[in-house]
Amino acid sequence: MSSSDFVSQVAPIKAADPCGALLQRCRTLVEDHELNHVKQWKAANPGAFVMGHMPIYAPRALVEAQGGLAVAVFGGGEEVDIIRGDSYFQSYICHIPRSTIELGLGGQLDVLDGMMFPSICDVIRNLGGMWKILFPNKYSAYVDLPQNFAQGIGGKFYAHELGRIAEEMHKFGAQKLEPEKLRQAMRDENLRRAAIGKLDELRRTEPHRCLASEAYLLVRAGGGLLAKEHAAMIEEFVLAAKKRDTRPRDNVRVVLVGAFCEQAPVDLIRALEKAGCDIVDDDFQLGMRMIEGDLDAEAEDPLLALAMGFIKKGAAVASRYIADEVKGKSLIDKVKASKADGVIFAAASFCDPALLDQPMLEVAMDEAKIPHTSFKYAENTGQFQVIREQAGAFSDAVKLWGQVE
Amino acid sequence: MQTQMATAQTAYVNKEVQLTCGIDAGSSSVKVAIMRSRAGQGGELLALASQRIRRRVVDEVVTASFEEACQTAGVAPGDFDYIASTGDGDAVHMRTGHFYGMTTHARGALWLEPNARGVLDVGALHARALKIDDRGKVLGHRMTSQCASGSGQFLENIARYLGVPLEDVGAISCQSTNAEPVSSICAVLAETDVINMVSRGLATADILRGIHLSIAGRLVKLIKSAGADGTILVTGGLAADEGLYASIVQCMSEGVQKKTLVRNLGMEVKRHENAMYAGAIGAALLAAYRWEQLAKSGRLEMLLATA
Numbered sequence: 001m002s003s004s005d006f007v008s009q010v011a012p013i014k015a016a017d018p019c020g021a022l023l024q025r026c027r028t029l030v031e032d033h034e035l036n037h038v039k040q041w042k043a044a045n046p047g048a049f050v051m052g053h054m055p056i057y058a059p060r061a062l063v064e065a066q067g068g069l070a071v072a073v074f075g076g077g078e079e080v081d082i083i084r085g086d087s088y089f090q091s092y093i094c095h096i097p098r099s100t101i102e103l104g105l106g107g108q109l110d111v112l113d114g115m116m117f118p119s120i121c122d123v124i125r126n127l128g129g130m131w132k133i134l135f136p137n138k139y140s141a142y143v144d145l146p147q148n149f150a151q152g153i154g155g156k157f158y159a160h161e162l163g164r165i166a167e168e169m170h171k172f173g174a175q176k177l178e179p180e181k182l183r184q185a186m187r188d189e190n191l192r193r194a195a196i197g198k199l200d201e202l203r204r205t206e207p208h209r210c211l212a213s214e215a216y217l218l219v220r221a222g223g224g225l226l227a228k229e230h231a232a233m234i235e236e237f238v239l240a241a242k243k244r245d246t247r248p249r250d251n252v253r254v255v256l257v258g259a260f261c262e263q264a265p266v267d268l269i270r271a272l273e274k275a276g277c278d279i280v281d282d283d284f285q286l287g288m289r290m291i292e293g294d295l296d297a298e299a300e301d302p303l304l305a306l307a308m309g310f311i312k313k314g315a316a317v318a319s320r321y322i323a324d325e326v327k328g329k330s331l332i333d334k335v336k337a338s339k340a341d342g343v344i345f346a347a348a349s350f351c352d353p354a355l356l357d358q359p360m361l362e363v364a365m366d367e368a369k370i371p372h373t374s375f376k377y378a379e380n381t382g383q384f385q386v387i388r389e390q391a392g393a394f395s396d397a398v399k400l401w402g403q404v405e
Numbered sequence: 406m407q408t409q410m411a412t413a414q415t416a417y418v419n420k421e422v423q424l425t426c427g428i429d430a431g432s433s434s435v436k437v438a439i440m441r442s443r444a445g446q447g448g449e450l451l452a453l454a455s456q457r458i459r460r461r462v463v464d465e466v467v468t469a470s471f472e473e474a475c476q477t478a479g480v481a482p483g484d485f486d487y488i489a490s491t492g493d494g495d496a497v498h499m500r501t502g503h504f505y506g507m508t509t510h511a512r513g514a515l516w517l518e519p520n521a522r523g524v525l526d527v528g529a530l531h532a533r534a535l536k537i538d539d540r541g542k543v544l545g546h547r548m549t550s551q552c553a554s555g556s557g558q559f560l561e562n563i564a565r566y567l568g569v570p571l572e573d574v575g576a577i578s579c580q581s582t583n584a585e586p587v588s589s590i591c592a593v594l595a596e597t598d599v600i601n602m603v604s605r606g607l608a609t610a611d612i613l614r615g616i617h618l619s620i621a622g623r624l625v626k627l628i629k630s631a632g633a634d635g636t637i638l639v640t641g642g643l644a645a646d647e648g649l650y651a652s653i654v655q656c657m658s659e660g661v662q663k664k665t666l667v668r669n670l671g672m673e674v675k676r677h678e679n680a681m682y683a684g685a686i687g688a689a690l691l692a693a694y695r696w697e698q699l700a701k702s703g704r705l706e707m708l709l710a711t712a
Contacts, residue, residue: 248708250487250502250695274494276503389548392505399695400508401542 018240022233023214026221033079033103035111038071038224042111045069049174051139052109053116054100054124055261056319057290058143059162061306064226065185066166067175071112072223072287074263075099078380080106088130089123094350095378096262097127104134114139114172116165120261120319121353139172141165147321149311158307166303179302186297186306188227195234196289202238204280204338207253208246210238212279213269219285220263230288249278252395253340256282257331257361258347258354260317262379271384272344275391276399280338283317290315318353327357328364335370341398344391345374371398423486423696426474427509427688428467428500430493433458433529433557434642435466437474438513438685445694448516452478453682463496471499489692491684501708504691506684507533512541513687514638517677523633525624525653525674526683527643529557532624534631541687547631549623556620557643559595563616566599567609574613578648581614595619613648621652628672637674644680 017023029037042050049068053060060070076082076099084105085098103109115138117128125142132140144161146154166177175181196219203210218237222230256272260283272279293313299305316322316330335343343365347354358374365372373394375387422441429436436455442448454474458466475482482499490497491509506526514524515537524535533548549556564571585607587598595616602612628637643649653674679686699705 249500250699250708274503275505276494385548389505389507389546393507393543395503396505396508399502399504400691400698 016245018243019214019237022237022240023217025233026217029221029224030217032224033076034108035071035224038069039111041069041224047173049113049169049172050111051114051116051169051174052112053287054118054120054127055096055263056118056120056286056317057145057310057314058116058118058287059165059306059310060227060287061182061185061189061295062162062166062177063169063174064188065182066169066177067181068113068169069224069226072220072285073100073103073109073112073115074220074223074285075379076103077263078265078382080380082380089126092350093123094262094348095380096348097123099379100127101130101134104131112138113174114141114169116141116143118143119145121351123352124261139168141168145320146307146311151308151311155304155308155311158310159301159304162303162307177303182302182306183297183299185227186295186302186309188231189291190294190297191231192222192227192234193289193291193294195231195238198238199234200281200289202241203278206242206248207251207278207280208248209241209244211273212256212282213266213273216266216269216284219288222288223285250399251276251278252342252398253278253280253338254342254344254395255280255331255335255338255340256284256344256346258318258345258351258358258374259284260286260319260354262348262351264346264348264377265379265381268346268377268381268384268387271388272391275388276395277344277391279344280340281334283315286315286317290317318357326364327360328368331361332364332368332370335368340370342371342373342394344394345372347374347376349376349378420486420700423693424480424484425689425692425696426471426485426488427491427513427685427690427692428471428488428497429491429506429509429682429684429688430463430467430496431528431642431684432493433561435463435470435496436682436685437470438682438689439474439478439480440686440689440693442690442693444697445512445690445692448690448693450679450686451480453679453685455681463493464498467496467498487692487696489688489695491688501692502695504688507535507543507546508541509684509687509691510640511535511537511543511687512690513683513685514640514680515539515541516686516690517640517679517683518636518638518675520636521638521675522635523628523631523637523672524683525628525637525639526641527557527620527624527639527649528641529561531556532627532641534624534627534633536631536633545632547627549627557641560616560620560643560646560649562596563599563613566596567603567612569609569613575645575647575649577610578613578617578646579610579651581608581610583608583611584614584618585611587612587615587619614652617646617648617652618656620649621656624653625656634672637672638680638683639674639676640680640683642681644676644683650674650676 051063052071052073063070075096080099082098085102088101128142146158148154254277256279291309291313295309296305427438434457439452440448452474454470456470487501490500490503494503510526514521531549536545587595
């Protein structure tokens with residue numbers, strides 16, 4: 001199946017669909033594996049710095065404040081055949097670092113002037129190290145995210161870390177960081193977050209108007225757009241989706257957890273939807289919605305405010321140390337807030353953070369009597385029969401019997 | 406406002422029977438069942454309809470089959486309390502909800518054969534064996550994977566090679582006096598076998614019976630691995646194939662004799678004239694059950710209010 005065939009199945013566009021044109025634009029952006037839209041942006045903004053980053057969280061506002069464009073790199077999905085990438089990682093390592101290396105060596109990421117590797121896990125740390133060796137003329141930043149969440153310790157540390165990255169980006173050609181520009185970038189980032197919040201709210205309250213697979217496309221399409229532009233695109237979709245001629249379905253409402261780094265194939269999301277599940281919350285593409293609240297864009301020290309955004313408002317994910325909270329509490333809160341019927345744990349194969357967290361989260365779900373099921377995937381998984389069976393059985397069990405045995 | 410809501414909800418719960426429709430959008434045909442029941446218990450079958458897809462757009466076949474069934478039942482599309490899809494739910498635009506094929510075939514089989522504790526669902530693309538309880542709840546299942554050798558599509562290909570209309574395959578197979586064994590491992594090899602058999606001038610009936618026995622052998626293993634016992638109902642599109650049914654019975658009997666099927670001395674394979682509609686019937690019954698659940702929990706109002 002070609003890439004176009006694959007993505008065209010995500011959300012069949014109907015002629016009368018008021019969201020059709022926008023979804024088509026999103027598809028074009030998502031299918032742009034050569035990053036042509038980023039090349040166009042760069043051509044229109046000569047000398048501007050383009051910074052790639054791995055999934056989960058990255059300080060995108062910092063890049064925009066320095067006149068640059070942050071570009072989310074989600075690996076190669078099922079589109080990239082891994083040939084060279086396999087020689088850099090052992091067989092028991094997840095898929096995304098291999099495909100990222102493959103993309104890098106294949107020249108698809110040449111448009112990027114630098115890459116940020118947030119501290120997701122050891123594998124991404126190793127990938128960052130390899131990147132430095134493989135591409136010595138490009139900027140490679142390992143973003144050491146704090147695991148102490150006190151302002152005086154973690155906040156101070158992370159603000160310093162952000163300052164270091166800003167300085168280094170400047171050395172590689174980005175504009176010098178100025179407080180007012182950072183404040184403006186944070187305001188723009190707040191706009192994006194608010195727009196994504198509206199999108200999430202729409203699929204929570206009226207999932208028939210916005211499928212999870214569509215929301216996924218919309219958020220992912222903005223991986224290489226400026227925050228303001230992305231926010232406008234999402235706002236436009238939300239308005240159009242409210243005019244859609246659709247009817248509610250009697251589906252099971254689920255929260256999907258574990259897909260925060262290596263992304264699930266879009267067909268997998270569709271398989272879950274086809275099995276009768278409304279995914280009303282998930283941790284896909286956390287990079288653009290990791291901060292659960294506004295950044296303090298009017299702060300006197302915007303760098304510290306950017307750091308404190310992560311410290312105080314960062315979502316609870318497996319790669320973030322949870323000290324004072326019961327493991328699983330945030331997931332239970334999420335299930336309640338989204339009025340979900342159950343949880344699907346969907347983690348990438350060999351994803352240590354997700355898979356080590358999962359047993360503890362499952363215990364928490366059992367104690368809270370929340371039905372759950374789990375499976376693993378890889379970004380290039382092409383067969384979903386087993387997952388469809390499992391999701392279908394789960395959905396029916398919750399719907400008809402109220403429990404999963 | 407609250408009083409109005411409560412009254413409406415009570416009215417729903419007190420409704421004696423629900424009119425529901427089950428639409429099974431399979432890979433080669435669409436089956437529709439219209440039923441009237443009280444929360445899926447008992448149940449009166451008002452209409453059945455089925456249409457083969459044959460290169461048509463599935464959505465259009467669904468609409469045509471639905472309209473045909475509505476006409477037979479003498480009901481209007483807007484009369485239904487709940488329309489449930491199974492199979493390819495996306496093709497059923499009028500659906501209220503969706504149930505998975507395994508669940509609907511289990512429920513439909515139980516309605517068709519109340520003693521059934523196992524289901525053998527043989528469709529165009531795959532086959533699956535289910536172990537069920539007396540409520541139709543699936544207790545265990547096994548399914549053929551990517552392999553085509555246990556599927557209706559394979560049989561359709563063979564019929565085409567032999568120049569036999571698909572609907573005649575079963576009857577011709579039953580005329581066999583000397584079944585010719587074929588590869589039971591791989592559909593590709595089996596198809597090559599068939600071409601060789603035709604070249605050797607073997608009787609069509611013997612070739613078809615060999616194919617049926619090959620498929621049946623795989624299905625019996627599937628039943629065994631699913632742990633199903635007692636009465637097994639064959640459902641799905643191939644349930645109507647009398648040659649396949651006879652072959653399953655034969656394989657099972659031989660399995661018991663050879664003691665490869667030690668657990669199923671009490672196993673009895675049955676079929677039913679409406680077995681190919683089991684998915685649609687099950688969906689219609691579960692729809693009524695679900696309708697009452699929603700009505701009791703107050704969620705039905707929400708579903709209908711925004712419809």
